[in-house]
Amino acid sequence: MGEHTVTSFDEELEHIDRLIRDMGDLAGSMLAGSTRALLTSDNALAQRVVSDDAIMDAKQRELDDASVTLIAKRQPMAQDLRAVVGAIRMAADLERVGDLAKNIAKRVGAVGQTSTPRNLSHSIDTMATLVLEQVNKVIGHYVARDAEALKTLRADDEKIDIQYTAVFRELLTYMMEDPRNITACTHLLFCAKNLERIGDHVTNIAENAYYVMTGTLLPANRPKVDETAAMSAA
Amino acid sequence: MGEHTVTSFDEELEHIDRLIRDMGDLAGSMLAGSTRALLTSDNALAQRVVSDDAIMDAKQRELDDASVTLIAKRQPMAQDLRAVVGAIRMAADLERVGDLAKNIAKRVGAVGQTSTPRNLSHSIDTMATLVLEQVNKVIGHYVARDAEALKTLRADDEKIDIQYTAVFRELLTYMMEDPRNITACTHLLFCAKNLERIGDHVTNIAENAYYVMTGTLLPANRPKVDETAAMSAA
Numbered sequence: 001m002g003e004h005t006v007t008s009f010d011e012e013l014e015h016i017d018r019l020i021r022d023m024g025d026l027a028g029s030m031l032a033g034s035t036r037a038l039l040t041s042d043n044a045l046a047q048r049v050v051s052d053d054a055i056m057d058a059k060q061r062e063l064d065d066a067s068v069t070l071i072a073k074r075q076p077m078a079q080d081l082r083a084v085v086g087a088i089r090m091a092a093d094l095e096r097v098g099d100l101a102k103n104i105a106k107r108v109g110a111v112g113q114t115s116t117p118r119n120l121s122h123s124i125d126t127m128a129t130l131v132l133e134q135v136n137k138v139i140g141h142y143v144a145r146d147a148e149a150l151k152t153l154r155a156d157d158e159k160i161d162i163q164y165t166a167v168f169r170e171l172l173t174y175m176m177e178d179p180r181n182i183t184a185c186t187h188l189l190f191c192a193k194n195l196e197r198i199g200d201h202v203t204n205i206a207e208n209a210y211y212v213m214t215g216t217l218l219p220a221n222r223p224k225v226d227e228t229a230a231m232s233a234a
Numbered sequence: 235m236g237e238h239t240v241t242s243f244d245e246e247l248e249h250i251d252r253l254i255r256d257m258g259d260l261a262g263s264m265l266a267g268s269t270r271a272l273l274t275s276d277n278a279l280a281q282r283v284v285s286d287d288a289i290m291d292a293k294q295r296e297l298d299d300a301s302v303t304l305i306a307k308r309q310p311m312a313q314d315l316r317a318v319v320g321a322i323r324m325a326a327d328l329e330r331v332g333d334l335a336k337n338i339a340k341r342v343g344a345v346g347q348t349s350t351p352r353n354l355s356h357s358i359d360t361m362a363t364l365v366l367e368q369v370n371k372v373i374g375h376y377v378a379r380d381a382e383a384l385k386t387l388r389a390d391d392e393k394i395d396i397q398y399t400a401v402f403r404e405l406l407t408y409m410m411e412d413p414r415n416i417t418a419c420t421h422l423l424f425c426a427k428n429l430e431r432i433g434d435h436v437t438n439i440a441e442n443a444y445y446v447m448t449g450t451l452l453p454a455n456r457p458k459v460d461e462t463a464a465m466s467a468a
Contacts, residue, residue, distance in 0.1 A: 068319055075309040085302055088319075092326065106463040172420060176413045182406060186423065187463075193424070229340040229421075 012070045013080070016087050019063040023094040024139030026056050030101035031135055031198065035128035037105055038191060039121055041112035049105035056098035063091045079215065086212035090142075093201040093208070097135065100194040100201075107187040120170055124192060127163040131195045134160065134202040142209040150206045151218065160199035161226065167192045168228040196226070246304045247314070250321045253297040257328040258373030260290050264335035265369055265432065269362035271339055272425060273355055275346035283339035290332035297325045313449065320446035324376075327435040327442070331369065334428040334435075341421040354404055358426060361397040365429045368394065368436040376443040384440045385452065394433035395460065401426045402462040430460070 007015075030049050037046035067084045070076070076084060134156060141149040171189050174181045210218050241249075264283050271280035301318050304310070310318060368390060375383040405423050408415045444452050 068315065071305065071319075072312055072315050078306055081302065081306050085305075085322075088322075089326075092323075103460070103463060106460070110464050172416060175409065175416045175420075179410045179413065182409045182416070183465075186406060186409075186420075189420065189423070190427070190463075226337070226340070229337060229424075230344050231417075 009070075009074050009076075009080075012066065012074070013083065016063060016066050016070070016084065019059055019066070020087055020090055020094070021139065021143055023056060023059050023063070023091060023098075024135070024142070026052060026059070027094050027097040027101070028132060028135045028139070030056070030098050030105075031128070031132050034101040034104040034108075035125070035132070035195075037108045038111060039125055039128075041108065043108060043112070046105040046108035050102050053098050053102040056095055060091050060095040064088060082215060083212050086208045089208045090205050090212075093204045097198050097201050100198050104191045104194050107191055111184050111187045111191075117174060120167075120174065120188070123163070123167045123170055124188065124195075127160065127167055127192060127195050130156075130160050130163060131198050131202075134199060138202050138205050138209065141206075145213055147210055147213045150210045150213075154203050154206045154218065157199045157203050160196060164192055164196040165227045165231070168231065172231075243304075243308050243310075243314075246300065246308070247317065250297060250300050250304070250318065253293055253300070254321055254324055254328070255373065255377055257290060257293050257297070257325060257332075258369070258376070260286060260293070261328050261331040261335070262366060262369045262373070264290070264332050264339075265362070265366050268335040268338040268342075269359070269366070269429075271342045272345060273359055273362075275342065277342060277346070280339040280342035284336050287332050287336040290329055294325050294329040298322060316449060317446050320442045323442045324439050324446075327438045331432050331435050334432050338425045338428050341425055345418045345421045345425075351408060354401075354408065354422070357397070357401045357404055358422065358429075361394065361401055361426060361429050364390075364394050364397060365432050365436075368433060372436050372439050372443065375440075379447055381444055381447045384444045384447075388437050388440045388452065391433045391437050394430060398426055398430040398433075399461045399465070402465065 030052050033045055033049045033052075036042065037049065067088050071081065071084055074080075134153065137153050138150070141147075141153060168189065171185045171192070175185045207218050210216075264286050267279055267283045267286075270276065271283065301322050305315065305318055308314075368387065371387050372384070375381075375387060402423065405419045405426070409419045441452050444450075
């Protein structure tokens with residue numbers, strides 16, 4: 001768009017909205033790519049995820065710039081201002097999801113040197129699938145402006161936490177069984193933790209999206225428990 | 235302050251600024267408390283850090299509300315708008331520092347069940363001291379409006395990363411030496427990772443503070459490398 005083009009307020013809001021959707025799609029594909037790379041030791045795919053993160057960062061900068069420019073130029077009132085500030089926050093969380101997927105991708109090489117037990121792969125795959133569903137749903141509900149669905153979605157984060165606790169326990173067990181597993185399992189621990197954190201970012205995104213749509217906050221957070229923080233090996 | 239009190243624009247900006255300083259002080263004390271609790275197995279202190287996180291969250295909400303209200307009511311132009319948006323971002327990073335300190339505190343119980351080797355305690359202590367210095371400095375430079383000092387500070391994050399790599403390596407070694415160390419070392423790995431991430435948040439805070447003060451971005455990020463992502467045990 002040339003700088004002399006006159007854009008309407010709605011077009012500017014639509015631009016910001018489209019960036020959120022782009023970032024959401026990219027977050028989903030980075031997450032899917034990084035976990036597939038991890039479970040199939042696909043170094044080329046891992047490298048692609050790492051490169052994609054630069055695109056994510058550029059989109060976030062574009063959104064931030066567009067938002068601040070819009071506020072300064074248009075001086076929007078309550079509802080529209082809320083939408084713009086909400087978009088800035090959603091973008092920050094989506095960018096973090098990209099970072100976390102990149103971090104998983106960067107561990108593919110270190111993990112791939114040893115063979116992951118089949119059961120463990122299955123547990124991690126289950127967890128990754130849950131997280132990916134959440135990422136895709138939160139963007140879907142945002143695009144569909146479905147505030148009610150966002151409430152349910154937030155509650156689903158609990159399933160991810162339960163699966164994380166199971167994976168954490170399994171990893172400790174494998175490390176104790178054979179010290180040769182320790183390096184790979186340590187990287188897998190961080191991968192599982194990253195997936196759990198992506199779940200938390202989805203929760204934040206859901207809360208911000210709800211606020212953008214309704215102007216009210218979701219009822220108080222469910223108490224957030226990472227049970228593994230106090231966990232010893234069985 | 236009663237709702238009928240008439241406040242000036244400068245007073246409102248000052249209120250936001252004071253909240254940033256409060257959050258910075260709290261982040262520093264939570265970090266100091268959590269690492270001291272970790273290294274001395276002090277469960278009562280750990281519990282205090284966990285409680286402090288609720289105060290941090292409340293301060294962030296207060297800052298967010300004050301910022302959005304200010305933008306809506308005062309419709310600030312470029313420089314002031316930048317200060318407000320920058321404050322929202324700084325607050326988000328400070329809140330994350332509090333979360334990470336809380337997560338360290340929550341692991342004190344699980345780690346305390348075993349005795350940490352003296353060398354390892356020393357390495358973690360060194361790392362924690364570096365991180366705490368960074369947290370205190372970034373808030374100090376912000377309060378003093380010292381943009382030049384913020385540049386140097388960002389470069390210092392490298393020292394933290396080097397120390398993190400050393401701690402990571404030590405922890406893998408202890409786990410391999412004796413499987414009974416695995417549970418405690420796993421929690422310590424996450425603690426070290428949290429400290430490293432706090433360093434990253436300090437970098438973000440420095441960048442936002444610089445932008446708030448000068449209106450320009452700091453030169454491109456130093457390439458961010460977590461060397462441990464690709465690391466195998468020696």
